[in-house]
Structure formats: C-alpha cells, structure tokens
Amino acid sequence: xxxxxxxxxxxxxxxxxxxxxxxxxxxxxxxxxxxxxxxxxxxxxxxxxxxxxxxxxxxxxxxxxxxxxxxxxxxxxxxxxxxxxxxxxxxxxxxxxxxxxxxxxxxxxxxxxxxxxxxxxxxxxxxxxxxxxxxxxxxxxxxxxxxxxxxxxxxxxxxxxxxxxxxxxxxxxxxxxxxxxxxxxxxxxxxxxxxxxxxxxxxxxxxxxxxxxxxxxxxxxx
Numbered sequence: 184x185x186x187x188x189x190x191x192x193x194x195x196x197x198x199x200x201x202x203x204x205x206x207x208x209x210x211x212x213x214x215x216x217x218x219x220x221x222x223x224x225x226x227x228x229x230x231x232x233x234x235x236x237x238x239x240x241x242x243x244x245x246x247x248x249x250x251x252x253x254x255x256x257x258x259x260x261x262x263x264x265x266x267x268x269x270x271x272x273x274x275x276x277x278x279x280x281x282x283x284x285x286x287x288x289x290x291x292x293x294x295x296x297x298x299x300x301x302x303x304x305x306x307x308x309x310x311x312x313x314x315x316x317x318x319x320x321x322x323x324x325x326x327x328x329x330x331x332x333x334x335x336x337x338x339x340x341x342x343x344x345x346x347x348x349x350x351x352x353x354x355x356x357x358x359x360x361x362x363x364x365x366x367x368x369x370x371x372x373x374x375x376x377x378x379x380x381x382x383x384x385x386x387x388x389x390x391x392x393x394x395x396x397x398x399x400x401x402x403x404x405x
Contacts, residue, residue, distance in 0.1 A: 186219050195217055202357065206283075208282055214265070223247045225266055226243070227242065227265055228258075245262055275350070277357075279348050279350075279359075282345035286367045294370075297381075299369055300365060302365065312336065312346065312363060329341065338360070
C-alpha cells in the first residue's frame, strides 16, 4: 500500500497559495514538495494546475526517483531536483521552487544578496544563496548541477529562472524563500535610491545570529 499524508497535502497547497498571494509565483509557476515522513515517497505539486484551483487531491505522489505512483495529474516537470535533493540530503523534508521577481532581478544583473536583513542571516546561516548557471531545467543533469552548486547552502538561485530552497519541512523551506525575497527587495530599493552603499549587518552580529539560529535548528542540517 502506498503511504499518504493528508495533512501534508494540505500544507503543500497552503504554502503554494501563500507563495502566489505574495507574488513569488504566478498561475502554476514554481513547484512545491514534501517527503512523507519515514518513507521513500514524496508529495509534489502537479504540472500545469493553477494554485487558485489546486486542492489536496491534486497533489501527486512520486517515489524517490520521481516516478509517479499515485495521483490524478502528472507531477511537476521539475520533480528531478526535488527527489534528488531528498536523496542527497536525508535531513530535508521539504523543497520549494519559486520565481520571485526581486531575486531574479538582482541575479540577472550578476548581483548577489548581501547580509542586509536579520531573517536572511538567520535562515541561511549567514551563507546566503548559492548560484547555479542558467540551464534548461526539468532533467537529471540540471538537478545534479544545481545541487552541486548549492553544496552546504540552504538555497540556490537558478540564473534567469528562480530560486530553490530546502528545509526540515516545507514551511521552513518556504520561510527561506520569503526571507531571501524580502532581503532582495530591500537591497534593490536601497540601490535604486542611489544614496550610497547600503549598510550591512556587522560581521560580529552576524556570527551571533548564526549561533542563535543553530541553537534553534534553523541554520543547520539535522
């Protein structure tokens, strides 16, 4: 019998709708997943189903190789990066890919998000976002190159595309996406004012924040 988790299905739908409401995805862009605890099965969003119409029954179950095992739709075309993340990082319980505009703007200009806001430091352990090259997504090679680029970071930018974050659960993965987009927006607006280089969080304060995040379990793999 294929395992299921109705509560987790609801969490995925709720996070996806929050992402759309916050302008981090549009229509059916992006993709969201969560590993069913204690199993080798993953719940992922369906391909081409608008979030405004999506319900728990629209979530698709795949195995750790990305093969569909249950669902009324086809799984996201980018499921390879999700399932490879779960195989690579056993502690990961949730993955989120969004196409947030401020992150995309900065990285298409070859700018990176500095440690300008506390939440960005806390949730990324002071390491910020890794960057993967601009590639066609939706295949195992893209997934492999992306995760190699991500390394020990908790998130990676797909150049000219979007952002992919992981967490112990899907809500933490999404919180990381939100923190990155918020920091990107502040940095973008600060640069747009052309009043000088923005002040960043001092290195010693960053170190204290990272230590606190690790104590809370936000900034480390568990």
